[in-house]
Amino acid sequence: MRRQISSCSIFVSLALFAIAPAAQAQSPASPDWPVLQHEAIEKLSDYVRVNTTNPPGNEIRAADWYAKIFKAEGIPYEIAESAPGRGNIVARLKGSGTEPAIILVNHMDVVPVSRSHWTVDPFAGIVRDGYLWGRGSIDMKSLGIVELLTFLELKRLNVPLRRDVIFLGTADEEAGGIYGAGWVVKNRPQWIKGAGFMLTEGAGSLADDSGKAIYFGVGPTEKTPAWLRLIATGRSGHASIPIPDSAPNHLIAALDKLRQYRPPLELTPPVEAMLKSHAPYEQEPWRTRLADPQKFLAEPDAYDLLEKRPDILARLTNTISITSLQGSNKTNIIPSEARAELDCRLLPSWTIDRWVAQIGSIINDPAIRIEVILNFPPAVSSTDTPLFASIEKAVHELDPGAGVVQSVDAGFTDSHYFRDKGIVSYGFEPFALMEEDDERVHGDNERIPVKNYTDGVHLFWNIVYDFASAK
Ligand SMILES: [Zn+2]
Structure with a gap:
């Protein structure tokens, strides 16, 4: 039976109360979890309402949406259009530079919808029955918000960093990334300067029928x-x-x-x-x-x-x-x-x-x-890295019953553009999904379980904090 989550904010608060002490013990700087996870839901609902269906994309709308947040938080950012309307956005938190930077990459476009097959408005960001519904709620506006909140909290809590943390929102991933990640690595090399690591979507993480995480996947390569x-x-x-x-x-x-x-x-x-x-x-x-x-x-x-x-x-x-x-x-x-x-x-x-x-x-x-219409050269990232170790450590601390598995994606993401530059790049999604929910990606009635999504905020923070904060 599916886990019942009738009132997401109450459920989330209780669940977090249980794990907060462990997180505080290992993180000297720790977000206020109930507040942050409430913000995660509100921001994702709002972001789903920004229609970035590709084609045509219109990712400049999403870039402007992010820009407003960076402005309010006092974080410098830069937007560049690869073509009219095809926006990309970057922001960087400076670290001491003793270690190579990490890029948190999220594509801002979504695939089209067949509205008549949806039971809710795909661009309304509705929270109902324990789910947040809408196009992009899994692929990949949810991870975009998780990356954003991790980035914002590092700034808000003034966390000293041993490496730069770069937030990068890209256009066009769903059509191959020519106007997004592909354009950025070629035309804005300064945006990713000093980077040795990158995280984005891919690999997939599986939950059982009750919503409990079975494993979290890490993808060091893809076909x-x-x-x-x-x-x-x-x-x-x-x-x-x-x-x-x-x-x-x-x-x-x-x-x-x-x-x-x-x-x-x-x-x-x-x-x-x-x-x-x-x-x-x-x-x-x-x-x-x-x-x-x-x-x-x-x-x-x-x-x-x-x-x-x-x-x-x-x-x-x-x-x-x-x-x-x-x-x-x-x-x-x-x-x-x-x-x-x-x-x-x-x-x-x-x-x-x-x-x-x-x-x-x-x-x-x-x-x-x-x-040949389209091809990328193959590349594989090592899994013998401190980033892989931080992922394993965070999963084992927050979800001791879940495993960490390696995956080779049958599809492809933005990762290869960064692997080609010698950057260790992993597909990693911090929320485990039931198969039934995972199958809705690119299909009808896409939705993400609120509990797993907000737990993912916590997991992702622990990973990036462990990997990037000064020790
Ligand atoms: Zn995607």
Whole structure:
């Protein structure tokens, strides 16, 4: 049964009362938790009301919203538009500089909604039945507010820092980040100067059916997109006389080969670490299989079994999804060109050149050429870092029953732009979510459990405080 949270502010106050002494013992500077968590709810409701649906984005609205808060708190900030309306915002708290800076990154755009499928107004920020509802309530305006409040409290409490703490709100993540994080690292290098670490969304943290955290995920890498366009060419003509080697026929034959292709299984070190750390949270027989992935993958029926677990298979292979098809716009004309688009996702061990060569050899047809639409180079951050240690420490202190697991995201986030610059970057979400809530991300009736969200404020503070305060 789902945990009942009828009155969020009362419930939150009681829950926090129970954990506050431990937090005070380990943090000489400690926020007033009931007050801060009340602020977290109010600010997230208000932020959800800032409509930053991408396309078109209009993230300048969110940047202005943050700017008003920084201004009131006496914190200098800078806004830059990568294109009209595509705002990005940065603010920095200075530390002693003895350690590299950490960037708290949050994208400010959200994906579109199908309003008719929602039971509440997706841009009203409603709190009801223990949830805060709205587009972005999980992805990722909630983490944006958690980062903001951590940042503000460090300033409000005058916490001496051994490293700079940078708040960075980006545009355009949902469309690949070209106008957001990608633009910032290229055009505003001073914004991230001195940074050695970064935290943003990703990895995912799981709660059981009662809302209690099972584990918190940390993502040191993710699969990279290899979006491809296939272009087939051939003789055009009137459709009353078929052309056997027409462009559409070539294209269909190629797509059928790709549809039947089984990409080989490949166990990369980050995925092996991920499967082993997830094994204890699986039911049998998967618990045993994932505990020793090498042994399992050597079994002759491993691939067949994995096809029933596409979530695991996607971490062990490159993937191909055929997503877009284009031929003639007239029924009775055979076109001279036909196109398809493929959303492929690559393991960290693959380069785009090797993958394009692989696709080319599967298709094996000179009438088809392959274009790359989008790709990022693969990169992996080490997990043997003081930031990873601070995350583990904070989780074990605040939620001793929960584990910390490594994850390799099947999708991608803003992280790769920072990893490419040599910055240790983790996907980390401080609120554990039930599967049912997690599945609403990018879907209808997105909502976040208030209790888990506000507990996340506390957890995230402890991590950043431990990692950045002067000792
Ligand atoms: Zn997101």
